[in-house]
Amino acid sequence: MRMFSCGFALVAIALTCGSQVLAQDSSAAQPEAVSASSSTVSTTQTVAPAVPMPSTFNEVVDRVVEREHYFLAQMRHMHPMVETYLQDLKTETSGDVVPVNDRYFLGRLDMSEGPEDTSFMGQPGFGKRMLAKLTGAYSLHYLPLGFAEMVLLDTDFQKRYYTFNFVRREFLGEVRCLVIDIDPKSGQRTPRFKGRIWVEDQEFNIVRFNGTYSPQPKSAIFFHFDSWRLNMRPGTWLPAYIYTEESNLKTGGLTRSLHFKAQTRLWGYDLKGMNKNEEFTQILVDSPQSVRDQTDTAADASPVVAERMWEKQAEDNSIERLQKVGLLAPPGEVDKVLCTVVNNIMVTNNIDLQGDIQCRVLLTVPLESFTIGHTIVISRGLLDVLPDEASLAMVLSHELAHIVLGHRLDTSLAFSDKMLFPDQDSFERFDFKRNPADEEAADAKALELLKNSPYKDKLGNAGLFLKALQERAPDLPNLISPHLGNRIAVGKSIRMQDLIASAPALNEKNLDQIAALPLGGRIKVDPWSDQVELSKAKPVALVSASEKMEFEITPVFPYLTRLGSSADKVASTTPAPAADPK
Ligand SMILES: [Zn+2]
Numbered sequence: 035m036r037m038f039s040c041g042f043a044l045v046a047i048a049l050t051c052g053s054q055v056l057a058q059d060s061s062a063a064q065p066e067a068v069s070a071s072s073s074t075v076s077t078t079q080t081v082a083p084a085v086p087m088p089s090t091f092n093e094v095v096d097r098v099v100e101r102e103h104y105f106l107a108q109m110r111h112m113h114p115m116v117e118t119y120l121q122d123l124k125t126e127t128s129g130d131v132v133p134v135n136d137r138y139f140l141g142r143l144d145m146s147e148g149p150e151d152t153s154f155m156g157q158p159g160f161g162k163r164m165l166a167k168l169t170g171a172y173s174l175h176y177l178p179l180g181f182a183e184m185v186l187l188d189t190d191f192q193k194r195y196y197t198f199n200f201v202r203r204e205f206l207g208e209v210r211c212l213v214i215d216i217d218p219k220s221g222q223r224t225p226r227f228k229g230r231i232w233v234e235d236q237e238f239n240i241v242r243f244n245g246t247y248s249p250q251p252k253s254a255i256f257f258h259f260d261s262w263r264l265n266m267r268p269g270t271w272l273p274a275y276i277y278t279e280e281s282n283l284k285t286g287g288l289t290r291s292l293h294f295k296a297q298t299r300l301w302g303y304d305l306k307g308m309n310k311n312e313e314f315t316q317i318l319v320d321s322p323q324s325v326r327d328q329t330d331t332a333a334d335a336s337p338v339v340a341e342r343m344w345e346k347q348a349e350d351n352s353i354e355r356l357q358k359v360g361l362l363a364p365p366g367e368v369d370k371v372l373c374t375v376v377n378n379i380m381v382t383n384n385i386d387l388q389g390d391i392q393c394r395v396l397l398t399v400p401l402e403s404f405t406i407g408h409t410i411v412i413s414r415g416l417l418d419v420l421p422d423e424a425s426l427a428m429v430l431s432h433e434l435a436h437i438v439l440g441h442r443l444d445t446s447l448a449f450s451d452k453m454l455f456p457d458q459d460s461f462e463r464f465d466f467k468r469n470p471a472d473e474e475a476a477d478a479k480a481l482e483l484l485k486n487s488p489y490k491d492k493l494g495n496a497g498l499f500l501k502a503l504q505e506r507a508p509d510l511p512n513l514i515s516p517h518l519g520n521r522i523a524v525g526k527s528i529r530m531q532d533l534i535a536s537a538p539a540l541n542e543k544n545l546d547q548i549a550a551l552p553l554g555g556r557i558k559v560d561p562w563s564d565q566v567e568l569s570k571a572k573p574v575a576l577v578s579a580s581e582k583m584e585f586e587i588t589p590v591f592p593y594l595t596r597l598g599s600s601a602d603k604v605a606s607t608t609p610a611p612a613a614d615p616k
């Protein structure tokens with residue numbers, strides 16, 4: 035029986051590039067090997083409770099309410115990115131549930147005056163203004179802000195509004211929690227949370243809540259949701275994931291019932307800290323050095339070198355800006371895994387390029403990859419769904435081909451003023467699309483590179499992935515709509531079409547054939563620092579074909595840890611925050 039594999043089992047080849055620290059064996063693809071320098075581990079800021087531990091359930095509830103007010107105050111200063119990806123579902127006559135359409139939203143949350151958000155998708159402002167402009171049940175009820183709102187239990191959380199019932203103690207990951215059912219007292223008009231909360235038993239922060247808001251108003255619909263928070267700062271648990279699902283929701287005004295599942299993710303909480311310190315170090319260490327290496331003398335740059343430096347400047351500007359916005363993950367371990375695959379292709383093809391090739395991860399879900407100068411960028415969603423290393427090599431080889439063929443970056447990006455724009459305009463300001471001729475040339479070159487690579491015998495898998503994508507693409511228009519690069523699939527035509535010919539027939543019922551993986555399984559994002567790493571989840575044998583869930587959204591079950599604890603990756607990869615925001 036085939037297993038889901040979450041880490042790419044890397045083929046490693048003799049590496050030419052000396053300056054890059056590349057993964058040398060398959061263990062490097064394992065998250066366990068991703069050991070950040072222990073010097074950055076925070077001085078274990080275990081926050082001692084300032085007040086004595088509550089001794090009765092009543093006192094516990096008081097603490098929970100108090101901590102939730104503190105949480106709300108914190109959230110007013112936070113401006114995380116919020117991304118919602120939704121799939122409309124249909125039950126087929128066979129009983130299988132399949133996505134038939136999808137929706138996508140990306141914005142930045144601003145709760146300084148209640149939940150608000152700034153859209154990156156070129157949509158007008160949200161909230162009431164938006165309501166007036168939209169028509170149709172879906173538009174109305176899938177208002178993006180509605181999903182962002184599910185980070186909140188209640189903007190006015192008071193003990194007197196609710197009945198609290200202790201259920202049991204339970205571990206979520208390594209965090210012991212009190213499980214409490216809460217129900218709004220009757221006779222209230224304001225919709226309030228109804229469901230279950232998980233409260234960690236040291237400081238009594240809510241770490242998960244699962245339910246809906248009640249009563250349902252006439253003009254809107256509240257969905258059911260499962261909302262998770264992670265311990266990102268000492269004493270503070272911030273929203274990271276929300277899973278929403280409705281199977282047969284029919285309310286007044288709707289012509290048909292709603293059947294969908296959606297995942298909302300938040301990240302980019304620490305944009306301020308990240309931009310100042312880390313990038314300052316990078317500029318000091320990297321840029322001047324590489325420039326000096328190229329010139330080799332104390333003379334002015336030759337025309338060719340000057341042109342290269344100019345292109346590098348455009349590349350560096352764009353990458354720095356994308357990272358600042360919160361769209362690009364900071365350099366990290368996953369980049370090295372990607373670089374190893376690129377190197378495997380380069381070495382076997384005797385490619386020697388001027389300047390190193392870098393790989394970076396775009397933090398968003400839509401499937402896309404593109405190049406910015408000599409940097410290959412691949413989206414989190416695409417990394418998630420690629421079933422194996424050969425498929426990854428297929429995606430990377432296309433981008434490498436653009437670089438090998440000398441396809442240029444728009445050098446106007448070398449001018450600094452081009453980087454000065456509001457964050458939400460990023461998708462308009464940046465465009466790394468190639469013209470059709472360049473795309474075709476890159477496909478042809480990529481095939482040539484792959485046929486001469488360690489992946490040459492496994493290209494059937496890559497073709498199978500493309501076949502599966504081709505089949506699902508019409509039902510997932512938003513998943514295949516890139517924001518910065520070219521489309522992988524346009525209608526029925528798909529990138530690297532020639533690989534499909536060599537692929538076996540798609541067989542959805544065959545458990546041994548995994549053409550693509552579900553979304554969210556491979557790449558783990560640290561919502562505080564935006565660092566990405568490969569997921570630690572162990573491979574699982576599939577019981578039925580319905581568990582394949584290719585390209586699909588699934589529920590989220592993060593393994594909760596406390597900041598500073600041994601199992602905590604957040605503290606080991608990011609410096610401890612200096613102080614609480616006031
Ligand atoms: Zn391309």
